[in-house]
Amino acid sequence: MDEIGSFLNRPKAYCNIDGVGELGLGFMGLGYAAIEWLKLHSPRNSVWNQMYTRFIWIGVMCAIIHYGTKAIKNHITFPRTGFVEYRKRDTLWLPLIVSFVVSAMVSAGVVFALHRRWNLTTPVSLFGLVFAAAYAYGIARTAVRWKWGVVGVMVIGSLIIATLPAHVVGAVANHSWITRQFRAELVGATLLNITLYGATTLISGGISFWLYLRHTSVPSQGSE
């Protein structure tokens, strides 16, 4: 029965066989960190601090990820290792519901904590561990062992961020208008964690893509 279970899970693992899923996540993480950094280091009334800029930025990133993924899958992955059409309920509803519930709970928690004026620096510093756990959950169903090293880098990086002196972490947001509303080390820890997650995921995706290209080739055409 375990053998059947492994075959039932293979199509899900196949989704990121070329590392494109990680490339997209890493790109999104770094893109988000970039706009946050621009927001911090621009005057409060600048274009980078407008809500519409954020929507446009995220929209452009989503479009690049969507069409980039489609192009890589159509021109590289499908001709090499085959095409898979996933069941709609697997690809759409479950991630949407999970994302909505998690976002709502985190947002409610943050609003509650800010309202009570709790110091969130330590929990935010350790937020990288949540990213690492989510990443570990994603790769657990694959047999790619070296990716556990990426989880290790995420965990160590997150712990280093959490143990850095407050003035070092806070230096990321120093002299920003936002420090009038939030502590500099809180903003710095958030930005560093998102950057760490984005960079490690992007590098891991890049390595996966390179290995995929190295170990696969387009088969010769013949009768099926």
Place this chain on the structure above:
Amino acid sequence: MTRQIRTIAELDRVIHEPGRLMLVALLSAVESSDFLYLQHETEMNKGTLSSHLWKLEEAGYVDVSKTYRGKVPQTLLRLTPSGRKAFEQYRKKVKEAL
């Protein structure tokens, strides 16, 4: 014990063969896939894979359609509703037997 043997004897022979079981398990987890994907995952050669797929198609468990992806011919395979039902029953019976 007798009940276990009876359950094993009642297993669907079309699905019970290891090669076809792999194919049905893979196809049950997706909407559809092409021949190349099944070949990649099962590491079967084209002849063996075609033979298993033909048996599954003959039993009405798999629907085979020939299309083109750009200029490249593509064989798309999907599990039929009766194929899904047969696979679910097969899993249920194996669990009972174990």
